[in-house]
Amino acid sequence: MKGDVIVVDDNHRRVAATIATMIRKQLDARPGRFLVTVAGESGSGKSETAAALAEQLLKAGVCSAILGQDDYFGLPPKANDARRRQDPDWLGPHVEVRLDLLQANVDSALAGSTSIEKPTIDYVANTVSTETLSLAGVKVLIVEGTYVSLLRHVDVRIFIARTRLETLEHRLRRNRGNEVRDPFIESVLGVEHKIIAGHRHLADFVVTNDYEVVAAG
Numbered sequence: 001m002k003g004d005v006i007v008v009d010d011n012h013r014r015v016a017a018t019i020a021t022m023i024r025k026q027l028d029a030r031p032g033r034f035l036v037t038v039a040g041e042s043g044s045g046k047s048e049t050a051a052a053l054a055e056q057l058l059k060a061g062v063c064s065a066i067l068g069q070d071d072y073f074g075l076p077p078k079a080n081d082a083r084r085r086q087d088p089d090w091l092g093p094h095v096e097v098r099l100d101l102l103q104a105n106v107d108s109a110l111a112g113s114t115s116i117e118k119p120t121i122d123y124v125a126n127t128v129s130t131e132t133l134s135l136a137g138v139k140v141l142i143v144e145g146t147y148v149s150l151l152r153h154v155d156v157r158i159f160i161a162r163t164r165l166e167t168l169e170h171r172l173r174r175n176r177g178n179e180v181r182d183p184f185i186e187s188v189l190g191v192e193h194k195i196i197a198g199h200r201h202l203a204d205f206v207v208t209n210d211y212e213v214v215a216a217g
Helices: 010-029 046-059 077-086 099-110 168-174 183-202
Strands: 034-040 064-068 115-122 127-134 140-144 156-160 205-207 213-215
Touching (some): 010 156, 010 205, 034 183, 046 156, 064 099, 099 140
Parallel strands (some): 034 140, 034 156
Antiparallel strands (some): 205 213
């Protein structure tokens, strides 16, 4: 999403290096494109972890492309916030987020397309537009977002196990639209926490609050 603040630090790089090493054999064995999802609560570091993983893979000669779930909201930020406040049911992966379109873009990428047409949200301008994302030379598709564990055909699912309370400092630094400590937004994050609580059990790797990587199973 345009206008978002992404600050990759040594913790994200350490996590990415660990995961890149752990998935390398599986990645090399995959003849086509390889799909990785990075899920977790708001402010947990999904975007940063995805960027760090792409950086780490590139060092190993593997090209990646990143898709962010935030670009797949049906409404731009201000309109979506207003709809949430008017309609208590306007929340979740199959209501406000166009997961079907995200899945279609993912499927097209996995089928070998050299580019995809995807939505792009500009946070500052509060607009939704369309852009062409080139996939030329891309081996790994990394999709990050709150609900991306629900996508199909995923090779590796990563879940960042940091709650909205543990991510407060990060959210304060980002503070999109002065949303931090807004009672309504905090209540929304509480609902999101309940929705994705079970998604941790879908993960192949869990990143703890101390930035340790734990392999599931």
